[in-house]
Amino acid sequence: MSSTVPGPNRHPLVLAAGRAHPELAKNVAKELGIDLLGVSAYDFANSETYVRFSDSVRGMDLFLLQSHTMPVNQWIMEQLLMVDAAKRASAHSVTVVAPFFGYARQDKKSRGREPISARLIADMFKTAGADRLMSVDLHTAQIQGFFDGPVDHLWAMPILVDYVRTRVDVENVTVVSPDAGRIRVAEIWASKLGGGPLAFVHKTRDVTRPNQSVANRVVGDVQGRDCVLVDDLIDTGGTIAEAVKVIMAAGAKSVTVAATHGVLSGPAAQRLTECGAREVVVTDTLPIEDDRRFDNLKVLSIAPLLASAINEVHSDGSVTSLFDGNS
Incomplete structure (x- = not known):
């Protein structure tokens, strides 16, 4: 089974994942018919996170899957580091795949002196180097506008x-x-x-x-x-x-x-x-x-839906077509 899928733009598709939800990552890779890209990730004694891709990502369309489960902050940070590592390793494009997007419920100010945390998370991914964001059933649709780039909002x-x-x-x-x-x-x-x-x-x-x-x-x-x-x-x-x-x-x-x-x-x-x-x-x-x-x-x-959306993005197809025009 190959670890890449060639696309019409000749930039191969590769899928990598953090440690938050390995079972889902394996299932998405299986649906895509590819192997997961090797990633070395571990925590130092002081809780700092280290990540490194085991193989080259130069010129690849890289999809980085990480669901923001508990502990949410750790897995968001790990995914941010993976985005940064991929951009510094000359990936052609980096799509953040966050089936559950952390802090999505903090999408507005309910009282004075509060942050808009969902906007901050989106900004952090953009600053790290993400080109695109993909998520499933965001808590509110307005979060799509928080990321300065394409957002694929999938429906379960x-x-x-x-x-x-x-x-x-x-x-x-x-x-x-x-x-x-x-x-x-x-x-x-x-x-x-x-x-x-x-x-x-x-x-x-x-x-x-x-x-x-x-x-x-x-x-x-x-x-x-x-x-x-x-x-x-x-x-x-x-x-x-x-x-x-x-x-x-x-x-x-x-x-x-x-x-x-x-x-x-x-x-x-x-x-x-x-x-x-x-x-x-x-x-x-x-x-x-x-x-x-x-x-x-x-x-x-949810793996078949994520795999279908990843294929549509990589082949310059229509993600909206997966939902009969409702997305």
Whole structure:
């Protein structure tokens, strides 16, 4: 199996990855039909990171895959160092592939004297030498404008929809948004599941208390319906678990949770096990260790989507075509 794929511009495609999510990197390489580029990476005693590419990247179109999982700061720094190393080694182009983009929830100032952290991360990648950024289901679409260069914003929705469609009665589905701000996403979900009704959970949040919100009531009819609760990520599981309880209390027949990113911090596994959801469906944009898994969790592979997008970028094709014009 070759480690490179020649393109129409005669700059071979190579894929390298950091240490954050090796299983995903191997699966993407397999989908591309290539080997991962060798990378030497380790930490010094004082926690500084060292990286070096084992093979030449001169003249290559290099895709650097790293998902910003815990510890987020370490893996972002490692990827930044890899970008810098690649540019200094004369790579033709460097695309940062961050299936989960760190600090994406800090995309605006909620109060005075706060940073816009997502913008800073994007600036850091540009300063390091990245030519392009690729990510899956950014927390807000505006983050695409934070990076001074092309951004490929991929959607996991087709993967999630295809699976959920096999698990629910599409004639009896109500798609539920966890808050009013994600109604547009819920509308697209509903259209792909047969055009059923929508609902959303009215919630309140204190910006001074992270990972906490209060689900007050369901706006919309969920009585006797198979509900699909959709979101971009699940962190501690508090918001989703409370939303499931509110939906069930409103008379829903069942609740299936679908989210792209399974952060699943702290008490998430216990909360999602006990909340009453029939199934929780996520993708593997982030690694999910055994101690964070639970019986009603389903993890779908994002590797085919990433590989397809990488191929489209390298061949000067259309990433938008992967999503029927919705990206």
